[in-house]
């Protein structure tokens with residue numbers, strides 16, 4: 001147990017240190033000018049110096065992200081259950097969704113700005129649009145892969161389609177659902193930051209764009225660091241929720257050691 | 258009058274193409290123990306689905322208790338080669354699942370939790386799983402899971418028990434133990450049992466009537482009335498009479514193969 005804990009904490013730290021060392025090393029070896037790639041120390045200093053702005057804007061981004069993500073969860077769960085339960089809906093809607101998912105969301109933001117003006121709405125909508133797809137797919141997969149034998153057992157007892165969904169389908173789809181949340185939350189971040197950097201006066205995405213325009217390069221990188229940290233934290237929250245809700249699905253020792 | 262009756266049944270998956278079973282006729286009396294044997298792919302599992310209304314024939318008739326089967330029956334307990342227990346429920350909760358579906362238990366369940374718990378535990382004890390109720394299925398061995406699946410098929414005291422190669426994945430010793438479990442349950446409750454099996458010794462040890470099916474499209478090519486007296490002990494499987502019956506059945510199957 002201690003060994004596993006040590007690996008889980010020290011391994012990422014060690015790799016982070018390696019990454020920073022490689023970053024510093026590359027700057028010195030290739031003599032990279034600071035306006036292309038600032039040193040880790042300069043980025044660290046920027047993090048301190050602009051802490052206020054970074055904090056405020058990242059909270060803003062967090063808000064739009066969570067709002068978009070919330071809609072994605074509600075919508076994704078509903079649609080996933082629907083198309084997972086009905087073969088007709090599945091074959092009708094699934095191809096459309098794949099096509100929709102293939103559209104780069106960057107291309108959609110200007111349209112959203114046109115409709116809703118600049119502000120939080122384009123960010124929320126983009127976060128929603130980019131993150132609901134994995135939720136739908138996972139929930140539908142969980143439902144569609146019920147063992148036919150299990151279905152037979154319940155049907156031969158006079159169980160209705162709804163009974164089968166409630167007793168088998170939905171519990172079975174939950175691990176898939178919670179696994180998809182981890183992917184969806186990081187995607188939602190990508191969505192809201194893209195939208196903010198195109199059609200907003202707030203948020204980390206906007207701050208990053210401003211920093212770039214005013215040539216404050218360390219701040220650009222500081223924004224990236226903040227985004228990464230935020231992404232990791234949200235992912236971790238989702239992972240904890242997943243463990244809590246669906247511990248029974250995690251009994252394989254496959255990924256230990 | 259027979260309890261389960263299939264009369265001149267023809268069925269093809271998807272409604273067209275080569276039928277899985279054709280001119281299939283069989284009758285099973287109420288309370289009887291029937292076994293169905295036949296080459297792989299001959300339509301034994303299909304027969305189970307037809308008899309329980311999970312599939313409907315394109316020709317002929319399926320009757321249960323004299324009534325035509327035009328929807329999934331409500332009284333059947335089923336068990337398959339794979340235990341198909343739900344991983345997120347404890348063994349006891351898995352066994353109680355049928356009672357959450359069938360009336361009147363469905364209505365009574367919430368109020369009478371303790372009574373139903375006791376009922377599940379008693380049934381678990383009767384198949385040698387006393388104390389396993391709180392374990393999750395993945396904490397049980399394959400044989401224990403199969404016993405639990407049998408309990409799930411029996412908890413609502415079905416009039417009709419359908420077993421599709423329930424012991425196929427078990428070792429010989431566990432299998433023989435479970436033969437005795439099924440034998441005793443049948444002796445106690447007198448439900449009608451249809452057992453699909455590949456194991457001729459299993460069929461001869463357990464059943465009153467043994468149906469031999471032909472290769473696809475499946476139909477009954479021989480019906481054997483088993484005259485071994487009951488109650489039967491495992492010793493009977495070593496007697497010459499038993500072996501002769503098994504031999505006789507084997508020759509039918511050899512002829513039935515394509």
Ligand SMILES: Nc1ncnc2c1ncn2[C@@H]1O[C@H](COP(=O)(O)OP(=O)(O)OP(=O)(O)O)[C@@H](O)[C@H]1O
Pocket residue numbers: 270271277296297298299300301302303304473
């Ligand atoms: N869902 C299905 N769709 C189409 N064809 C099927 C389906 N299930 C079974 N079949 C076909 O119907 C025939 C009978 O299948 P069935 O499962 O009843 O055989 P079986 O006697 O139970 O075989 P086994 O002893 O191997 O379990 C087989 O040839 C099989 O290919």
Ligand SMILES: [Mg+2]
Pocket residue numbers: 301302303421
């Ligand atoms: Mg079969």
